[in-house]
Amino acid sequence: MKLIWDGSLIIENKNRRISIDPQSRCNRSDLTLISHAHIDHIQGLNCESCVLSSRETHEILKTRTRPPVNYTQLSLRQLYEDESFKITPYNSGHVLGSFQFFIESKTESILYSSDINCVKSLTTTPAESLEADTLILESTYGRPEFSLPPREEVYTDIIEWCVKTISEGKIPVFKAYSLGKSQELIKLMNNYLQIPVIVDSNIALISEVYNKSGVKLNFINQHQEEAQRLLKEKACVLITSSFKNNRLLFEKKHFALAFASGWALKFKPKNFSTAFPLSSHADYYQLLNFVEACAPKKVYTCHGFAEDLAKAIELKLNVKAQPISEITQKTLLDF
Numbered sequence: 350m351k352l353i354w355d356g357s358l359i360i361e362n363k364n365r366r367i368s369i370d371p372q373s374r375c376n377r378s379d380l381t382l383i384s385h386a387h388i389d390h391i392q393g394l395n396c397e398s399c400v401l402s403s404r405e406t407h408e409i410l411k412t413r414t415r416p417p418v419n420y421t422q423l424s425l426r427q428l429y430e431d432e433s434f435k436i437t438p439y440n441s442g443h444v445l446g447s448f449q450f451f452i453e454s455k456t457e458s459i460l461y462s463s464d465i466n467c468v469k470s471l472t473t474t475p476a477e478s479l480e481a482d483t484l485i486l487e488s489t490y491g492r493p494e495f496s497l498p499p500r501e502e503v504y505t506d507i508i509e510w511c512v513k514t515i516s517e518g519k520i521p522v523f524k525a526y527s528l529g530k531s532q533e534l535i536k537l538m539n540n541y542l543q544i545p546v547i548v549d550s551n552i553a554l555i556s557e558v559y560n561k562s563g564v565k566l567n568f569i570n571q572h573q574e575e576a577q578r579l580l581k582e583k584a585c586v587l588i589t590s591s592f593k594n595n596r597l598l599f600e601k602k603h604f605a606l607a608f609a610s611g612w613a614l615k616f617k618p619k620n621f622s623t624a625f626p627l628s629s630h631a632d633y634y635q636l637l638n639f640v641e642a643c644a645p646k647k648v649y650t651c652h653g654f655a656e657d658l659a660k661a662i663e664l665k666l667n668v669k670a671q672p673i674s675e676i677t678q679k680t681l682l683d684f
């Protein structure tokens with residue numbers, strides 16, 4: 350198999366090309382694999398390409414972009430096979446329906462991790478690890494300062510902050526990604542706070558897909574009348590992916606604003622009351638453990654701190670590693 354990076358990841362075998370999570374539209378490929386529907390993984394998606402993804406990813410795609418017409422749905426561990434490749438999706442633990450892809454030719458195997466979360470959350474189960482010759486690994490939090498606390502601790506801190514904020518007569522407001530983090534926060538509120546959860550329309554659309562897929566979430570779209578009443582009465586939690594339409598709300602005396610992301614380990618953005626290190630990505634130590642479990646001969650890192658993580662993998666685990674952006678074209682058998 351040939352691994353090619355030209356702004357997007359391409360794998361070639363016997364004149365057949367697959368692109369994975371395309372980031373630019375110029376890549377010619379026979380098949381496109383989509384691991385999940387976060388924008389940075391679908392921005393080069395061409396509606397005419399033949400696409401493989403989970404049903405959930407396809408449903409979420411429909412809420413954000415023109416979905417591919419030529420689409421094949423795969424379930425976890427369901428084998429897809431053609432004359433050049435065998436492709437099997439595994440759980441990546443990141444968001445609803447998110448996949449890693451295990452890609453095999455007759456002689457070698459590649460695991461493309463995509464974005465992984467290695468711990469259980471209220472809405473996802475941990476990423477699976479499996480042995481592969483080559484591992485293509487995300488490196489969002491690929492530095493040792495990114496060491497996440499236990500998730501239960503973060504959940505407790507969030508709930509305690511909500512209770513305190515409400516007791517001060519304010520609305521707890523979370524700014525969160527519309528896919529993944531928002532649904533985890535809704536579930537957290539549903540399970541531990543008896544209070545309505547208001548969300549913006551983007552979050553509502555995606556949360557409906559979660560509901561239809563068996564992850565039950567109770568929420569109210571902020572455009573419903575009931576939501577407006579609850580916001581006036583300050584009897585709710587608000588989760589929003591954007592501040593654009595919420596200006597009226599944001600007089601400081603009415604709300605307290607929280608940020609929930611792994612980046613909270615490093616900084617609290619201006620104008621936020623607090624920040625919680627709630628992440629849908631593996632931290633540095635979990636990434637290293639993941640590499641060990643996959644026992645690859647070679648690792649390519651991508652996204653975030655790709656260089657730092659590649660160095661750490663070589664140094665600590667004695668496995669060849671480099672950022673994927675450094676290659677233009679390689680035959681994996683070279684390694």
Ligand SMILES: [Zn+2]
Pocket residue numbers: 385387443464
């Ligand atoms: Zn993602």
Ligand SMILES: [Zn+2]
Pocket residue numbers: 387389390464652
């Ligand atoms: Zn990503």
